[in-house]
Amino acid sequence: MTLEKQGLGLLTEALATLEQGFASLPAVQHDSDLPAMRSVLLEVAERMQDNFPFHHPQYAGQMLKPPAEIARLAYMLATWINPNNHALDGGRASSVMEREAVANIAAMFGWQTHLGHLTSGGTFANLEGLWVAGNLHPGKKILASAQAHYTHSRICGVLKIPFQSVPVDHRARMDMAALEDLLRQGDVGTVVATLGTTAVGAVDPLPEILKLQKQYGFRIHVDTAYGGYFILADNLDAEARAAYDCIKEVDSIVVDPHKHGLQPYGCGCILFKDPAVGSWYKHDSPYTYFSSNELHLGEISLECSRAGASAVALWATQRLLPMTRSGEFAARLSQSRAAALKLFDKLQQDPRFITAAEPQLDIVVWIVKAPSASASSRLASAIFELAQQHDLHLAQANLSRSLFTNAIANADAEMEWDQDTVTCLRSCLMKPEHLAWLDKIWALLDAVTNQVLAEAA
Numbered sequence: 001m002t003l004e005k006q007g008l009g010l011l012t013e014a015l016a017t018l019e020q021g022f023a024s025l026p027a028v029q030h031d032s033d034l035p036a037m038r039s040v041l042l043e044v045a046e047r048m049q050d051n052f053p054f055h056h057p058q059y060a061g062q063m064l065k066p067p068a069e070i071a072r073l074a075y076m077l078a079t080w081i082n083p084n085n086h087a088l089d090g091g092r093a094s095s096v097m098e099r100e101a102v103a104n105i106a107a108m109f110g111w112q113t114h115l116g117h118l119t120s121g122g123t124f125a126n127l128e129g130l131w132v133a134g135n136l137h138p139g140k141k142i143l144a145s146a147q148a149h150y151t152h153s154r155i156c157g158v159l160k161i162p163f164q165s166v167p168v169d170h171r172a173r174m175d176m177a178a179l180e181d182l183l184r185q186g187d188v189g190t191v192v193a194t195l196g197t198t199a200v201g202a203v204d205p206l207p208e209i210l211k212l213q214k215q216y217g218f219r220i221h222v223d224t225a226y227g228g229y230f231i232l233a234d235n236l237d238a239e240a241r242a243a244y245d246c247i248k249e250v251d252s253i254v255v256d257p258h259k260h261g262l263q264p265y266g267c268g269c270i271l272f273k274d275p276a277v278g279s280w281y282k283h284d285s286p287y288t289y290f291s292s293n294e295l296h297l298g299e300i301s302l303e304c305s306r307a308g309a310s311a312v313a314l315w316a317t318q319r320l321l322p323m324t325r326s327g328e329f330a331a332r333l334s335q336s337r338a339a340a341l342k343l344f345d346k347l348q349q350d351p352r353f354i355t356a357a358e359p360q361l362d363i364v365v366w367i368v369k370a371p372s373a374s375a376s377s378r379l380a381s382a383i384f385e386l387a388q389q390h391d392l393h394l395a396q397a398n399l400s401r402s403l404f405t406n407a408i409a410n411a412d413a414e415m416e417w418d419q420d421t422v423t424c425l426r427s428c429l430m431k432p433e434h435l436a437w438l439d440k441i442w443a444l445l446d447a448v449t450n451q452v453l454a455e456a457a
């Protein structure tokens with residue numbers, strides 16, 4: 001058995017309970033054509049076999065994580081009502097659940113008051129964050145690091161806000177000297193700090209950005225779509241810990257429950273520290289509305305229709321696995337990080353590979369030792385492809401040479417840079433099971449690498 005399905009029976013019982021709430025209504029006849037549905041559903045099941053095994057621990061490639069079983073069940077249960085959280089009347093229960101779930105996320109970051117809501121994903125959540133930032137600092141630049149998510153510059157294009165990217169250091173974090181240079185030039189309205197970059201999981205030095213804010217005065221938007229929940233982990237390095245510890249001082253935060261929050265896709269979250277920014281969303285309700293407790297989600301969101309089921313699934317997940325530092329949810333994140341550190345250790349001790357700097361979250365990137373960047377890239381792609389044939393799923397990334405020059409020197413190796421980027425192997429060890437599976441994953445990688453190197457020799 002590789003698919004989790006023990007909880008499926010609970011759905012029938014929960015559905016009966018849900019139905020009791022509508023027992024006063026006259027019965028409705030439902031004539032389902034079961035044989036026809038069965039045949040279509042089985043066809044769907046066959047079609048869906050054409051996927052990488054995202055749910056399995058031997059999938060250790062891209063940023064993909066299966067939802068919690070409770071999330072899947074609660075989401076499906078909610079679809080019988082199919083609430084729309086664009087307005088209270090579209091889903092009374094799910095709107096309240098969204099408010100509670102979002103308040104829990106805000107509390108995780110240290111905010112007792114906030115304005116926020118769920119979105120279809122991180123991109124839309126960032127769009128709202130940058131839209132408010134642009135409204136507050138009209139005409140001024142938004143800065144984000146060269147390793148920030150690619151959508152920031154595109155969002156700024158959509159919003160017609162000038163955007164500039166800030167170079168990164170050899171660990172893929174925003175370079176503070178480069179940031180200060182740009183700040184000195186002036187006209188900066190907002191700095192986007194990424195806590196957990198998408199490619200390598202680097203954490204921008206937020207404490208230093210906050211120091212610069214005191215001197216230069218700008219808004220700070222934190223994009224922690226990927227990394228946000230790591231605030232709960234107990235095994236961060238000192239710099240990442242320091243960044244998360246001061247996250248409450250920023251102006252807006254994006255986190256994706258559909259990345260590390262165990263949710264099915266369609267669940268991002270935007271949070272603002274100052275509830276008064278709700279006035280920018282105003283379309284037909286008085287300003288005072290936004291600071292009252294009667295949060296009307298449709299009036300603080302740029303999107304109209306949104307799946308109430310997403311909020312229900314998130315609420316149920318938080319109920320089962322509370323976001324506390326000592327709870328199981330946090331322990332699972334720490335396990336992912338431990339898996340990344342373990343893989344990093346093994347790679348570092350192996351003469352066939354060269355790793356980038358120590359991972360700050362749970363993403364590991366490494367290159368294959370070779371005389372040139374192009375030869376290294378070819379070997380990485382060959383390992384990636386052969387591993388896939390052996391049911392080990394990694395990812396590839398083209399990354400700048402600057403991430404590896406220190407490591408290459410430290411390894412006393414030499415590599416000719418006949419191109420500016422190098423194809424790396426990349427592994428997001430997002431599942432807590434990855435820790436227990438790491439020896440198996442390593443054995444597969446070891447065998448595949450030996451085969452590729454032997455064939456190349």
Ligand SMILES: *Cc1c(COP(=O)(O)O)cnc(C)c1O
Nearest residue numbers: 121122123149198223225226256
């Ligand atoms: C994934 C990601 C995004 C985009 O979020 P989507 O949910 O894919 O739209 C933005 N920023 C960071 C740092 C991310 O990792």
